[in-house]
Amino acid sequence: MTDQVNVQAAVDKFVGLVGRPLATWAESCVRCGLCAEACHFYQATKDPKYTPAWKLQPILKAHRSKTGFLGLLGIAPKVTEADLTEWEELIFDTCNMCGRCTLVCPMGIDIASITGATRQALASAGIGPADLFAAAENSRDRGSPLGLTPEKLEDRLEWLADDNEIDLPLDKEGAEVLLTVSSIEMMKYPDSIVSMGKLLNHAGVNWTFSSKGYESTNFGYLSGKSDIAKTMTLRIVEAAEALKVKTVIIPECGHAYGVMRWQAANVIGRPLPFEVFHITEYLAKLKREGKFEFKPFDEPCTYHDPCQISRRGGATEDARYLLEGLMTDFREMTPTANSNWCCGGGGGVQAIARSAPIRYKVFKIKTDQVAETGTDTLVSACANCRLTMDEAKAATKWGGKLESIVEIMASHLIEKDDD
Ligand code: SF4
Ligand code: SF4
Numbered sequence: 001m002t003d004q005v006n007v008q009a010a011v012d013k014f015v016g017l018v019g020r021p022l023a024t025w026a027e028s029c030v031r032c033g034l035c036a037e038a039c040h041f042y043q044a045t046k047d048p049k050y051t052p053a054w055k056l057q058p059i060l061k062a063h064r065s066k067t068g069f070l071g072l073l074g075i076a077p078k079v080t081e082a083d084l085t086e087w088e089e090l091i092f093d094t095c096n097m098c099g100r101c102t103l104v105c106p107m108g109i110d111i112a113s114i115t116g117a118t119r120q121a122l123a124s125a126g127i128g129p130a131d132l133f134a135a136a137e138n139s140r141d142r143g144s145p146l147g148l149t150p151e152k153l154e155d156r157l158e159w160l161a162d163d164n165e166i167d168l169p170l171d172k173e174g175a176e177v178l179l180t181v182s183s184i185e186m187m188k189y190p191d192s193i194v195s196m197g198k199l200l201n202h203a204g205v206n207w208t209f210s211s212k213g214y215e216s217t218n219f220g221y222l223s224g225k226s227d228i229a230k231t232m233t234l235r236i237v238e239a240a241e242a243l244k245v246k247t248v249i250i251p252e253c254g255h256a257y258g259v260m261r262w263q264a265a266n267v268i269g270r271p272l273p274f275e276v277f278h279i280t281e282y283l284a285k286l287k288r289e290g291k292f293e294f295k296p297f298d299e300p301c302t303y304h305d306p307c308q309i310s311r312r313g314g315a316t317e318d319a320r321y322l323l324e325g326l327m328t329d330f331r332e333m334t335p336t337a338n339s340n341w342c343c344g345g346g347g348g349v350q351a352i353a354r355s356a357p358i359r360y361k362v363f364k365i366k367t368d369q370v371a372e373t374g375t376d377t378l379v380s381a382c383a384n385c386r387l388t389m390d391e392a393k394a395a396t397k398w399g400g401k402l403e404s405i406v407e408i409m410a411s412h413l414i415e416k417d418d419d
Contacts, residue, residue, distance in 0.1 A: 007081040010125035015062045015079055017121040023063035026056040026114060028107045035101035035111070040341050041094045044361040050094055052101035052111045058087045058118050084127055091118050092129050093355040096346035097255075098307035103339065112312070115347070119224030128223060129352045136223040140231055144183035144215040145351070153214055156186055160194050168197045171243075172208035178245045178274075179207050180216035180236060182253035184383040192252055192383060195410030196279060202413060203291035207249075213239025216256035217384070221263065222348030229259070233267045236260065240274050247275050249282050252406055254308030254346060254382040261313065278309055279406060280381045284318035293414040300329040300375040301403070304366065304389075305340035306382035319381055322405060326412060331373040341365050343380075345388025356395070363392035367400065376400040379408065 033051065036042045041050040048054075062079055070076035097112035105111075122128055135145035143149050148156075154170060161168040169175065179200065185192040200207050213236035220228025240248050250257040257278045265272050277285070286292060303319060310316040316337045323330050335341070344362030349355050366389065370378050378400055380386055389402050 007084070010084060010127055011079045011081075013125040014058075014084070014121045014127070015066055017124055018059050018062040020063070022114060022117055023059055023067075025109060026059045026063075029053050029056055029109060030107060032106060034104045034106065038101045038104045040098075040100070040344060040362045040365055041358065043365060045358065049090070052095075055090060055095055055111055055115055055118070056109070058083070058091065058122075059114060062121075084122070084125075087118070088122065088127050088129070091115055091122060092132060093349060093352050094358060096307065096342045096344065096349050098342035098346055099312050100307070100339070100342065103311075116221070116224070120226055121224075123224030129354070131353055132219070132223045132348050132351050133225070135348070135351045136219040136225045136228045139215060139219045140228045145217065145219045146183040146187045148181075148183040148186050148215065150211040150214075153181075153186070153209070153211060156190070157193075157209065160190055164194045164198075166194060166197050167201055168193070169208040171211055173243070175206050175208035175243055176245055177205055177207035177247045177249060178213075178236075178240050178243055179209055179249045180251060180256070181209070181214050182217045182251050182256055182383050183215055184217070184253070184387050185251060188387060189383055189404065191407050192404050195404070195407045196251060198410045199283060199286075199292070199406065199413065202415070203286045205286070208243065210239035210243060212242065213237070216250050216260060217253050218256060218259040219348065219351070221259045221267075222255060222351075226267075230267050233259070233264045237264065237268060237272065245274055247277060247282075250276065250278050252279060252381050252383045252386075252404060254306035254313070254384060255348075257313055258308035278313060278315050278381070280309065280322060281315045281318050283406070283409065284321050287322060292409070294326045294409065294412045295414055296328045297326055297408055297412050298328050299377050300331060300373075301327055301377035301379050302331050302333050302370055302373045302375050303336070303405075304333075304343065304378050304380040304385060305337055306380060306385050307340065307342050307346055309381055310340060311338045319405060322409065323379075326409065327379075329375075331375055333369040333373055341369065343382075343385040343388045344392070345384055350384055350388045356391070359388060360392045360395050363389060363396060363398070367396070367398050370400055377403060379403045379405050381405045
């Protein structure tokens with residue numbers, strides 16, 4: 001917790017922001033404990049404090065402190081400074097908002113959404129990890145969490161276009177499709193940007209990037225800072241409106257897709273004037289239209305479903321459709337698809353440095369799953385999953401490989417001149 005927080009003011013603000021609908025939902029928990037085994041943080045540690053139901057505690061205690069017989073008499077247990085410190089770690093560092101626990105909850109409690117709302121209440125009270133907050137503020141002030149300003153975007157696109165002899169249009173008038181980026185890709189995995197461009201160009205899509213709205217990863221949402229969430233969302237919406245595009249594509253980033261696809265209209269308070277696709281959904285659409293042919297990718301491999309794209313996003317089958325006919329030795333993990341295990345870095349947890357040790361423990365679940373398939377190549381469609389697992393791979397000295405589905409598609413594309 002930052003030193004500047006006035007504890008009593010923080011408590012009052014947090015308690016004041018916890019509304020009745022959320023509290024009623026949390027109160028419906030029957031303490032069955034089924035969610036424990038569903039959560040990778042519990043699985044990796046066996047520590048009862050990581051049982052998802054425990055993440056309802058902030059809402060429950062805050063609400064009970066001001067309602068009911070004891071609350072109204074002023075004798076209910078109060079929220080304390082120690083509570084806020086404990087909840088900060090629980091709600092920010094050890095929940096990826098992956099939604100796996102909801103699959104097993106008999107009461108259908110969506111702990112991922114409750115975590116999101118609790119983050120908003122904590123952040124409004126000034127409570128949250130300093131590095132996650134800095135990523136959000138950097139997004140607001142400089143355009144992206146990793147400092148990808150509009151000028152840097154333009155420079156890097158020019159450099160990538162020259163180096164790869166490819167057209168990567170920026171602010172192109174008359175374009176029908178706006179492609180956004182995750183700055184993780186631009187700064188760490190630029191081949192992913194080039195690959196998206198190559199595939200869209202090959203399919204004859206009339207597309208562009210925008211210097212006004214490019215960063216799709218919304219650290220305002222992830223940090224609970226609603227004002228920044230709205231600013232980041234509006235940048236893309238207004239850029240799309242200015243270009244008059246009908247389609248916005250979210251790149252290989254799971255939470256970016258979740259926010260723009262499912263939250264954005266509520267965040268800005270009006271319907272989106274365009275369709276939102278994850279890049280895998282859009283490429284699957286192009287493949288169905290017969291726009292691609294691929295050389296076979298012959299290495300044995302498996303696929304990691306990013307939670308926000310598969311379980312929470314619904315694009316589970318599109319990824320498999322893209323792999324069909326391309327991967328000659330594809331093997332599913334167990335569990336997989338909508339029941340996948342999270343990478344451990346979603347929901348902004350990747351940006352919280354102190355969470356690294358527990359993320360590395362969670363990574364072991366994934367590497368064990370990969371080993372069971374008999375492969376050592378793990379393909380995915382989210383740069384944040386990739387970064388989380390790349391870091392864990394280095395820290396744990398895992399010998400496998402992490403690949404991007406878009407990069408494999410682009411590098412195995414049969415170009416028209418290859419015919
Ligand atoms: S949403 Fe995911 S990370 Fe959060 S408690 Fe549930 S299973 Fe665990
Ligand atoms: S599975 Fe649902 S009802 Fe059971 S303890 Fe977890 S949150 Fe509560």
